[in-house]
Amino acid sequence: MKNVAWLVIVAFIIIPTPTFLAHAQESGAGGGQPSFIRDAEIENYLHALAAPIYRAADIDPASISINIVESNTVNAFVAGGMNEFFYTGLLQLADSPEQVVGVIAHETGHIAGGHLIRGREEMQNASAEAIFGMILAVAAGAASGNGGLAAGGVSGAQQVAERSFLSFSRTQEASADAAGMSFLDKAGISSRGLLEFFQKLSGQELLPADRQVEYVRTHPLTQDRIDAVQYHLDHSPLKDAKLDDKFYVMHERMKAKLLGYLQPETALLRYTDKDKRLTARYALSIALYRTGKPDRALSIVDGLIKEEPTNPFFYELKAQIEFENGRIEDCIDLYKKANDLLPDSALLREAYGHALLESKNPANLDIAIKQLLESNRLEEREPFVWHLLAAGWGRKAETTKDTQYEGMANYALAEEALAQGHDRVAGQLADRAMKGLQKGTAYWLRAQDIKLSTTPEGDHPDDAGKKKKDADH
Ligand SMILES: [Zn+2]
Numbered sequence: 204m205k206n207v208a209w210l211v212i213v214a215f216i217i218i219p220t221p222t223f224l225a226h227a228q229e230s231g232a233g234g235g236q237p238s239f240i241r242d243a244e245i246e247n248y249l250h251a252l253a254a255p256i257y258r259a260a261d262i263d264p265a266s267i268s269i270n271i272v273e274s275n276t277v278n279a280f281v282a283g284g285m286n287e288f289f290y291t292g293l294l295q296l297a298d299s300p301e302q303v304v305g306v307i308a309h310e311t312g313h314i315a316g317g318h319l320i321r322g323r324e325e326m327q328n329a330s331a332e333a334i335f336g337m338i339l340a341v342a343a344g345a346a347s348g349n350g351g352l353a354a355g356g357v358s359g360a361q362q363v364a365e366r367s368f369l370s371f372s373r374t375q376e377a378s379a380d381a382a383g384m385s386f387l388d389k390a391g392i393s394s395r396g397l398l399e400f401f402q403k404l405s406g407q408e409l410l411p412a413d414r415q416v417e418y419v420r421t422h423p424l425t426q427d428r429i430d431a432v433q434y435h436l437d438h439s440p441l442k443d444a445k446l447d448d449k450f451y452v453m454h455e456r457m458k459a460k461l462l463g464y465l466q467p468e469t470a471l472l473r474y475t476d477k478d479k480r481l482t483a484r485y486a487l488s489i490a491l492y493r494t495g496k497p498d499r500a501l502s503i504v505d506g507l508i509k510e511e512p513t514n515p516f517f518y519e520l521k522a523q524i525e526f527e528n529g530r531i532e533d534c535i536d537l538y539k540k541a542n543d544l545l546p547d548s549a550l551l552r553e554a555y556g557h558a559l560l561e562s563k564n565p566a567n568l569d570i571a572i573k574q575l576l577e578s579n580r581l582e583e584r585e586p587f588v589w590h591l592l593a594a595g596w597g598r599k600a601e602t603t604k605d606t607q608y609e610g611m612a613n614y615a616l617a618e619e620a621l622a623q624g625h626d627r628v629a630g631q632l633a634d635r636a637m638k639g640l641q642k643g644t645a646y647w648l649r650a651q652d653i654k655l656s657t658t659p660e661g662d663h664p665d666d667a668g669k670k671k672k673d674a675d676h
Pocket residue numbers: 309313371375376379421422
């Protein structure tokens with residue numbers, strides 16, 4: 204699992220451009236930025252749950268990006284076209300895979316009904332992080348009239364802003380429910396989870412506004428909605444259908460992982476060495492690693508691996524612990540093993556490539572670049588992969604003295620800036636990349652595309668630099 208900060212700057216980048224760094228520092232200032240959690244196992248689970256729903260809605264599952272926001276807030280929403288955002292607070296509250304898939308079906312109902320958050324054009328091309336940042340920035344501005352750009356994480360006044368910006372009308376809610384239930388039916392999944400989740404939240408309406416969960420506020424919950432789902436369920440042949448056991452296993456592991464990772468102190472209180480359940484040991488090992496006890500964590504993870512030698516995520520966890528404790532050589536083999544077991548995970552490829560790059564072993568450089576390119580092929584628009592590729596190509600430029608690699612490094616930085624929604628910077632970097640690349644090559648053509656698609660400074664009212672200035676007034 205990794206946290207994706209709003210803007211990631213890695214020290215080993217070899218060809219920093221003054222413009223890029225200045226811009227990055229400007230945007231990254233403020234601390235406490237909302238962050239995403241990227242985790243191959245949890246994403247794997249959510250995608251597996253969601254795929255039949257998307258197919259029932261005639262949406263290609265590959266076209267939807269599922270994003271996990273680290274926040275105790277209970278919320279979920281759709282934005283920027285095909286992006287679904289799930290807060291860890293909601294995932295931790297859900298008791299079963301049926302409840303999660305109920306929420307997914309409802310959110311997909313919003314997508315299918317075209318109830319999208321007022322989308323700026325740049326949201327269509329930006330990464331999920333950039334979209335989320337735009338939403339928070341706009342919401343903060345909307346709430347305060349002019350106020351400072353969102354910098355305080357997902358909390359307090361910002362929640363109020365977010366709510367007013369994100370909330371749907373009651374008509375939209377009813378239609379998303381109806382669509383969601385039809386997708387569930389089509390996928391052969393009971394709507395019971397949706398009903399249970401609504402019932403779980405319904406008590407929230409009686410609480411004072413500041414104690415309500417966000418989901419109830421962004422998706423206004425009424426007794427009519429609950430009654431409609433109850434009615435549907437009572438007349439459904441799928442009433443008592445249960446999801447496959449494997450989803451229950453995935454769900455419990457997700458909750459164990461989130462608890463160990465996000466609330467390690469609670470996990471340490473809840474689980475002891477005596478608890479032999481796998482989920483307990485999983486949560487405990489993660490909590491130990493998160494609280495600076497890597498060796499105790501590793502001895503538990505070794506037991507998990509022994510028990511399930513073909514589970515890629517246990518190797519990944521062990522690799523991450525080794526990586527963060529500076530044992531790079533040890534983690535490389537583990538990441539390789541995880542990738543062999545789950546070859547289609549962009550995140551595992553990225554982690555493997557990152558570890559190879561960090562090893563500083565020149566023999567690993569080409570394999571690192573290969574893994575990062577594969578990660579990119581599996582999942583576009585992940586800014587950090589472009590960042591790592593820039594570092595890899597930058598190092599190639601140093602060792603080979605071939606200026607093509609310098610052009611490629613600048614091209615990768617341009618892609619990174621583009622994915623972050625920084626069009627102006629992307630255009631400048633693309634221009635620089637084109638000067639280093641051989642004209643007409645694939646990377647040169649792509650750099651030209653970026654340059655042409657991003658308008659020069661001053662002509663683009665909506666670019667990231669201008670927006671930031673406006674927000675600071
Ligand atoms: Zn809704």
